[in-house]
Amino acid sequence: MLNGLDIEGDSLLHRLPVRLKLALLFAAAILLFLTSDLRFLLPALSLALVLLLSTGLGPREAFRRVRFVLFTVLLVALANFLFVSAAEGAAVFCRLAALVLLAAAVTATTGISAFMDEITRLLLPFERLGLVRAADVSLAVGLVIRFVPEILARYGEIAAAHKARGLPVRPLTLLIPLIILTLKDADTIAMAIDARGFRRH
Amino acid sequence: MDIVFSAATMHYAGRVALHPLSLSLCERRIGVVGLNGSGKTTMARMINGLVKPTDGRVTVDGLDTITDEDAARGKTGLIFQNPQHQMILPVLADDIAFGLKNRGLDKVEIESRTQAILERFGIAHLARRRVHELSGGESQLGAIASVLVTGPELLILDEPTNQLDLKNRAMIERTLAALPEQVLVITHDLPLLDGFDRVLVFHEGRLAADERPQTAISAYKRIASC
Numbered sequence: 001m002l003n004g005l006d007i008e009g010d011s012l013l014h015r016l017p018v019r020l021k022l023a024l025l026f027a028a029a030i031l032l033f034l035t036s037d038l039r040f041l042l043p044a045l046s047l048a049l050v051l052l053l054s055t056g057l058g059p060r061e062a063f064r065r066v067r068f069v070l071f072t073v074l075l076v077a078l079a080n081f082l083f084v085s086a087a088e089g090a091a092v093f094c095r096l097a098a099l100v101l102l103a104a105a106v107t108a109t110t111g112i113s114a115f116m117d118e119i120t121r122l123l124l125p126f127e128r129l130g131l132v133r134a135a136d137v138s139l140a141v142g143l144v145i146r147f148v149p150e151i152l153a154r155y156g157e158i159a160a161a162h163k164a165r166g167l168p169v170r171p172l173t174l175l176i177p178l179i180i181l182t183l184k185d186a187d188t189i190a191m192a193i194d195a196r197g198f199r200r201h
Numbered sequence: 202m203d204i205v206f207s208a209a210t211m212h213y214a215g216r217v218a219l220h221p222l223s224l225s226l227c228e229r230r231i232g233v234v235g236l237n238g239s240g241k242t243t244m245a246r247m248i249n250g251l252v253k254p255t256d257g258r259v260t261v262d263g264l265d266t267i268t269d270e271d272a273a274r275g276k277t278g279l280i281f282q283n284p285q286h287q288m289i290l291p292v293l294a295d296d297i298a299f300g301l302k303n304r305g306l307d308k309v310e311i312e313s314r315t316q317a318i319l320e321r322f323g324i325a326h327l328a329r330r331r332v333h334e335l336s337g338g339e340s341q342l343g344a345i346a347s348v349l350v351t352g353p354e355l356l357i358l359d360e361p362t363n364q365l366d367l368k369n370r371a372m373i374e375r376t377l378a379a380l381p382e383q384v385l386v387i388t389h390d391l392p393l394l395d396g397f398d399r400v401l402v403f404h405e406g407r408l409a410a411d412e413r414p415q416t417a418i419s420a421y422k423r424i425a426s427c
Contacts, residue, residue, distance in 0.1 A: 005291070008329065113295040139289070146291040149333045185286060191251055192287035195279045197271070197303040197351065 005145065006111045009056040013109040018118040021106045028102055032095045038087070041094035048101035055108040062104065069100045116142050139198065143189075151182055202276065202354045202383055203227045204248055208257035211243050218243045220407045221257060228398035231385040232414065234421045235403035241387045242282075244403065245357050248385070249279045262354070275304075278353035282360045284344030285332065293335070293343050294319065294328040300351040318350040322376070338369030342376065355383045362390045391418050 013021065032044060052062050073096040081089025116138035123134035158177050162169045204226040211219040219240045235241045246252040247259045250266035250273055259266045264273040281287045290296040294315055301311045319325040322342050327335065335343060341361060348356065361377070362370045374393060377384060386393065394400055400417035402410035402424065410420035 111295065112291050113298065116290075142290050142295075146289060146332070149331070150285070153333070188281060188283070188286045189289070192281055193289060195249055195251055195274070195281075196287065196289065196300045196347070197274060198299075 005107055007056050007108050009109065011054050011056060011109065013051065013055055013105055016109075018110055018114050019122075021110060022118065025102055025106050029099055032098055036088065036091040036095075038090060038094065041091055041098070045094045045098040045101070048098040048105070052101045052105040052108070055105055057108055065108075066100050066104050070097060073097050073100060112142055112145055135198075139193070147189075150185075151178070154178060154181060202262045203260075204262075204355070205260045206244075206247070206257070207259070209247055209254040209259050210256040211240075211247070211252060212255045213243075217406050219247075219254075222408055223257075224401075224408065224411065226385070226399070229383055230397040230399075231383075232394040232397045232400040232417070233385065233387045233403065234389070234391070234394070234400060234417070235409075236425060239403040240406040241403050242359055243406075244401075245359060245385065245387055246279070248355070248357060249277050250274045251279070275351070276353055277355045277357060278348030278351065280341075280344050280348055280356070280358040280361060282363060284340040287344055288332040288340070288347065291331055291333075292328075293324070293330050293332055296332055296343070297347045297350050300347060304351060314350055318346045322346045336369070337365050338372055341365065341369070341373055345376065349380075349382065353382065355385060356380065357385045357387075359387045360389065361386060362388065362393060391421075394418065 016024075028044075032041070035041065053059065057065070073093060076096065077089045077093035079089075080092045119138040119141060120134045123132055123137055126132045127134045155174060155178055158174050158181075159169050162174065167173070206222045206224050208221040208223050209219065210217070210221045222244065233241045233245065243252055247254055247266065248261060250259075250270045253267055261273040261276050264276070266273045279287075288296045290299055297318060298311050298315045301314055306314070316325070316328075319328050322345065324339065324342050324346065327339060327343065330339075332340070332343065345356070345358075345361075358377070361373055365373060370390070377386070377393075378396070386397075388394065394414045397414050400410075400412060400414045401408060402412075402417050402421045404424050409424060410417050412420065
């Protein structure tokens with residue numbers, strides 16, 4: 001079933017603990033940056049693709065999720081292809097694309113709540129040192145994921161309102177009302193967080 | 202449960218948002234009406250402790266909303282005008298579990314109570330749905346579930362049928378009527394108050410009437426026509 005960023009399933013990645021998945025992703029990132037050898041990077045990219053598809057995401061949905069990041073990766077690889085060498089361009093593409101696919105696989109198999117719990121646990125040592133409030137950081141991550149679609153929808157509404165009034169749609173003129181309305185909502189959301197007992201006094 | 206306002210006053214931005222208010226509320230169904238800016242929301246948020254009286258005090262079941270803030274807040278649940286504003290996490294079931302986690306419950310208890318409340322409101326099929334994809338009626342039900350899951354004795358709703366179509370409005374009306382909890386509703390939707398025990402009318406920061414629904418609504422209509 002596909003309703004959130006994560007999908008329900010029983011794949012290997014679904015069964016792995018969140019911490020192990022994050023550690024493996026971190027290790028994979030380091031390994032991928034240690035070499036430019038295509039004999040290693042090409043199989044790595046293929047493996048990443050297999051892992052992503054093994055989560056239960058269909059190819060179309062998998063592509064939809066990563067297409068914007070892959071487009072950016074393609075631009076970076078193209079720059080390397082033109083200004084360094086064809087081999088370096090291919091290596092950059094394989095390396096970054098593999099990382100994107102692996103990260104997408106972790107996202108698809110990890111619920112936001114489990115992810116927030118893990119962030120809280122990982123930051124607890126820093127909380128004991130008085131550096132951060134672990135629950136605040138994980139809540140901030142959750143809030144970003146929660147409200148990015150809202151902010152994008154609001155951007156669309158403001159753009160439509162401009163069009164309806166015959167005003168030119170320019171990103172800069174849309175940004176100011178967007179920021180003001182978002183900040184206004186932020187006050188209410190902060191109040192709602194308090195109302196739901198997040199901060200105990 | 203008794204909610205007691207003792208000369209509770211609220212000054213905000215150089216004006217009086219709520220003039221000294223003294224009353225006791227213990228009825229099962231309480232309505233609050235008034236023109237925009239009349240002090241209704243300020244009064245309701247005082248019960249939840251989100252707004253602190255600048256003078257006087259408010260107690261909920263004997264607990265002062267300033268000195269016993271957490272305990273008093275634990276007895277009340279507040280549904281905001283826009284239910285989407287109070288859904289903090291991206292997925293409905295996670296959002297419902299949010300309030301339970303804040304109370305330090307263990308994982309098994311959280312999962313069982315979340316599932317139970319989803320079933321109670323007939324929205325178990327929406328459990329893994331992203332909250333920004335919910336319809337108006339689904340959002341309102343999700344918001345009510347996310348608040349009631351923590352077991353408050355009083356539910357405060359700020360304009361719960363605002364922006365709902367007729368079908369969803371009727372659904373929320375039925376849901377509210379079936380709640381065993383004490384309910385306080387701020388609304389402009391006057392038919393929603395049919396069968397309520399008591400209705401408060403606010404005007405310019407003062408309690409203008411405190412009657413049975415029909416009498417209070419007549420008073421409100423007189424104020425609105427001036």
